[in-house]
Amino acid sequence: MSIERLVVIGGDAAGMSAASQARRLKGPEELEIVAFERGHFTSYSACGIPYWVGGDVGARDDLVARTPEEHRARGIDLRLRTEVVEIDVAGRRVRAREVESGAESWTSYDKLVVATGARPIRPDMPGADAAGVHGVQTLDDGQALLDSLARARGERAVVVGAGYIGVEMAEALINRGYQVTVVNRGSEPMSTLDPDMGRLVHRAMEGLGITMVNDAEVTEVRTGEDGRVRSVRTADAEYPADVVVLGIGVSPETGLARAAGLPVGVHGGLLTDLAMRVRGPLADGRVWAGGDCVEVLDLVSGRERHIALGTHANKHGQVIGANVGGGYATFPGVVGTAVSKVCDLEIARTGLREKDARRAGLQFESVTIESTSRAGYYPGASPMTVKMIAERGTGRLLGVQIVGREGAAKRVDVAAVALTARMTVEEMTALDLGYAPPFSPVWDPVLVAARKAAAKVRGGTR
Template sequence: MSMSGAPGARERLVVIGGDAAGMSAASQARRLKGPDELEVVAFERGHFASYSACGIPYWVGGEVDDRDRLIARTPEEHRARGIDLRMRTEVTEIDVAGRRVRARDLGSGAESWTPYDKLVIATGARPVRPELAGADAAGVHGVQTLDDGQALLDTLARTRGRRAVVIGAGYIGVEMAEALIGRGYEVTVVNRGKEPMSTLDPDMGCLVREAMAGLGITMVNDAEVTEVRTDDAGRVRAVVTEDAEYPADVVVLGIGVRPETSLARAAGLPVGEHGGLLTDRAMRVRGHEDIWAGGDCVEVLDLVSGQSRHVALGTHANKHGQVIGTNAGGGYATFPGVVGTAVSKVCDLEIARTGLREKDARRVGLKFVTATIESTSRAGYYPDASPMTVKMLAERRTGRLLGVQIVGREGAGKRVDIAAVALTAGMTADQMTALDLGYAPPFSPVWDPVLVAARKAAREVREAD
């Protein structure tokens, strides 16, 4: 039944959030149902829609020279396709019982209610800000949206000093450290972990630390930030740990992100232990027939551990949007889950992982063996063959692949996709050794590094019994 209550009347789909998941959902629903059947209204509080947040470090670092290159589709292009996209408009309340949302125009301050028949929540994630004195000071930046990236660039343009401190050494922290080095800053990364890139096991993270040191980045591990100090004007001047003080003209938060679910929580919608909205396989919010959610604000099923987790990646967000738009548009689609694949780089060092780390496997009660091998990206005799380290986790007794981590130079990172497919298929390490992968000396040794690791892992499984 539509808002008018009349059978066959036009329905309204309301979308909260104008980036990957939200606009993919809006576009897919529009493809399936025309304007006479479905009205699509989308709200975005920022200045930009349908952009690549993953590209922000490369824009800040200068590899991408124009912000607009990160924008996949402009608001005008969405409107031309029949989507009523309202920019700089923030949804402030979801009235589930009344099937409506309240939104505020950030320019005029005017507020209004918009009824919906179907609702999509794609509110994304927000950078983690430590609960410290000075964490909200001028010159301290999270980097999650294009607006955040522009704000950071504006700060860099008007800051005379050249000292930057990055708090956190995950994907965002490592990529932003490299971006700031590229802009001529003296960069210190303060990390609470034993090694950078906590998405890797520490024995692989140390390879990343060595590469960062080679770029001239000062890496401070096992350090807890206790305060962000400011000057008399309220601008950041230093980051303080229990043991030291690091002068800073700009601070970037690279601690990670949390699902932005404050609206959903206030509306009484279900959230999980990681703070993300809980959905079924059709991306429908549990217990709510006409409300869907996707992107960085939801939790997803980890196909390896069998548990839910929060993974903030544009690849998943776009898939969620396709599923949601198909279902909201009258079709049928599901999102089965993830295996936790991610890839990044520090200068020419490529970093990739999929599946479980050692501590993940222990947490869910899995017993496992590990195998770590050194190989090369090409046949050893072929020019420019570069070293590569591959670590593999396999379950004891069954030999089921549990996870793979790869650190190396050119040609290393995307090899993780082999493992991602094997994880999705539930393959064992022994089964992987028979995979018919492409071979020629310019592309790999006769035995691809992933297969070498699989052979060693299969042997460890046999010997563990």
């Protein structure tokens, strides 16, 4: 039996999960594995970067789940600081360049995994690349930001964008003693929520002393003579800044794959089948892709989406590794669950927002309820707001958003499972959720929302 070679492009969650899983199923006598990573690190938690920057996580290495040495000890030929610059699909080979020396060489493959991740969107404006302007997508990015913070010794930070990364970075910078201004294009922070729920986050951020500037777009980053950032301008105002963090989202890093002719979708991510194999004749069933560089199927809307999230990347890697290793696994899709926090305010969503539902052509009913995290009489009970969206007519659950203190974030998992199972809100009213006074009111907030949504779908008021 000849030895096959698996080449992996990208050494973080999706790529190295795939490599590790494939290695678990096939030993070096069956499968050679070569992995290229252009940065210094492998298998780290990019989602942990805000907490490292903010000081909750002490050391960079804490974020590393598996070091290059550990991967190598498992028989993976890992080439760090080596960037793949070309995929030759027809020739089944990749061209890689050592970052330091510039030396290039071709490596052939029998199977290829594209796990090139995503890159922070940099606004197209003067000064966007100035010193002191940082994305926080990779561990290298995080290190550069921390170095910059140490060098700048400033007091004022501007965060551009108020999505998950923007909000988490605002908290991180507050924790480091900065005066933080968040400049946000939308009408409220957390545009992954409907604006009425985003408003709750807005209030909480102001309560933390964060200055929120909504409905504003950054037009220029102004620099001093040293080339470092000095301020951020919008159409209406100018905000002094010793450091700027870009939190306006990421886009799939698919330049390499596009150049090779592999298919990408409307969001710029690679398109795969359910086994995470890249679609189309060119890929020839030999190319897999996963993590932040692919689009995934949204099971609620039936459309493709791009979601950069470590938990999906890990699942993709597992699925790819199982298939490459001769097993069988699929990634059926997502329902769009995301959780976050600003200090003790927990923020969660799953499924469709009102505007997603509209875009998907769905008619819906929407309800919002106030409840508490524990029985009202139990010490520490805190308010929780649940918004629930259900399809008109069928009553099928379409989405849930929750904002509150303890227990708000992970409560959304109930809705995530219900969405996966395509439950109606009426069915949800009977869910047998855990109840005890320290953990929930006798009607869990999700059940309260489901009852109200079910009544609205029925046109009644029960």
